[in-house]
Amino acid sequence: MENNRRQLIRLNAGDFLEIRSIEEAGKMHKGKSKDLTLMGICFSSELEWKKGQVLLIDYFIPEELDSVELKVLVVWSEFIDPENGYFCGGEIRDIEQAKQDKFCTYYYKKLKEKFLK
Numbered sequence: 001m002e003n004n005r006r007q008l009i010r011l012n013a014g015d016f017l018e019i020r021s022i023e024e025a026g027k028m029h030k031g032k033s034k035d036l037t038l039m040g041i042c043f044s045s046e047l048e049w050k051k052g053q054v055l056l057i058d059y060f061i062p063e064e065l066d067s068v069e070l071k072v073l074v075v076w077s078e079f080i081d082p083e084n085g086y087f088c089g090g091e092i093r094d095i096e097q098a099k100q101d102k103f104c105t106y107y108y109k110k111l112k113e114k115f116l117k
Contacts, residue, residue, distance in 0.1 A: 008037035008038060008039055008040075009037065009111065009114075010036070010037055010042075011035055011036055011037070011107065011110040011114060012034070012035050013033035013034065013035055013036050013110070014032060014033060014034075015032070015033045015059060015060055015061070015062065016030070016031075016032060016060040017030070017031035017032060017045075017057050017058065017059055018030065018031070018058040018067070019031045019043075019047075019049075019055055019056075019057050019058075020056050021049075021053060021054070021055055021056075022054045022055070029045060030045075030046065031044060031046075031057070033059065034087065036110075038092070038107055039091065039092055040072075040089065040090060040091050041057070041059075041070070041072060041089070041090050041092060042087065042088070042089045042090075043057075043087070043088055043090070044080070044084055044087055044088075045085055045086050046085040046086075047086065048077060048079065048086050049074045049077050049086065049088050050074060050077060051074055051076060052073070053073075053074045054071065054073055054074075054093070055072045055073075055074060055090065056069060056070070056071060056072075057070045057071075057072050057090075058070075059103070061103070061106045063106070063109075066099070068095060068096050068099040068100075068102055068103045069095075069096040069099070070092050070094070070095055070103075071093045071094035071095075072091065072092055073091045074088055074090050075090060076088065
C-alpha cells in the first residue's frame, strides 16, 4: 500500500463507523471516518487498535441509509487526546462483495463534490 496510497486522492469524510476486530466479532465500537480512498481509510476511535490488527468496519453511507462492511488492516495508530481518542490508518483489504458498487459510487460522488463544484 505504501506506493499506492499517495496515488489516490484522499477525500475528507466524517461518516459514522462501527468497528470490531476479527477476534471479537460480536463487540462493536464506535468510530468516525476522517478521510478515505478506495485503498484505505483514516478514522478516529475511542479504542486503540494495534498495527497489524485486522478489523471489520461497517462504513455507514448517509445517502444510502445503509452500511458497507470493509475488512481493514491497521497500518498505524496514534493517541491524540482523551476527547478524540485515537487516529488510525488502515489499508482496505476487502469490501463486502454485494455492496462494492455502493462504496465505489460513494467515493466517486465525493470526488465530484471536491472537483466539480
